[in-house]
Amino acid sequence: MNDRNRPQITSEVTEGVCRLLYHHRMACLTELRLGNGRRLDVLALGEKGDLWAVEVKSSVEDFRVDQKWESYLDYCDRFFFAVPMEFPRDLIPVDVGLIVADRFEAAIVRAAPEPDRKLSAARRKKLLISFGRTAAGRMTPEADSEIFVL
């Protein structure tokens, strides 16, 4: 049994994920509100405009209550779950990517396959605009970062 609480685990796994993706030359934004009303833990943007979405699951229960994670597939080129070391990995569907992480390190245990549907050019443009506006908005003290949704 782990005595750390859920927000703390989520935060630590997220930190490890961002460090990992940074070394993959992806720029990360965390806790993005999507057009479908859900909040995505990490969206990473690569040099060619490729978008990787990562949803952090702090525990088995956290994973089990999420019935709608498949809606994230509409917002990225690759989708990963990221879980702490002690998470039972065989619970994660085999057709999505898997990252195992703690605060200090992270590894891509299974690469995310290309999805069946490619992002349309229009959807990608919209995502790139939202990514840039959200990131820039967060650096502006007076800006409300929530006004820019994907």
Added chain:
Amino acid sequence: MNDRNRPQITSEVTEGVCRLLYHHRMACLTELRLGNGRRLDVLALGEKGDLWAVEVKSSVEDFRVDQKWESYLDYCDRFFFAVPMEFPRDLIPVDVGLIVADRFEAAIVRAAPEPDRKLSAARRKKLLISFGRTAAGRMTPEADSEIFVL
């Protein structure tokens, strides 16, 4: 005669410009290195993906030594010079936008016309990617923001 130095004036005008553009619902990034090797003072991104470039000129001399500002036109939909209150405005070419600003307020004295050439979809996509990666990279302590150039 003004006793403030050039970096201070540039910084104050930039601050006013970003506040103004924020109220125009543009998200601003400052001091971006462009693919042509130059550094642009402000690039602002609107909801529809429109890109406004603003070059700050702290003094008449600062304006006069810049022989290459027209190269910025290739990186935006609208181009503005931004100058402090005391700058003689009739020096600024009439076919670009003009913002007058200090640290606390700023006004668009002349709207920037649409340029003759529209940004291509490919160039805009590249700019959107760079904008997002640069902005997100600046929030990552370990990231070197200079690795992402437009």
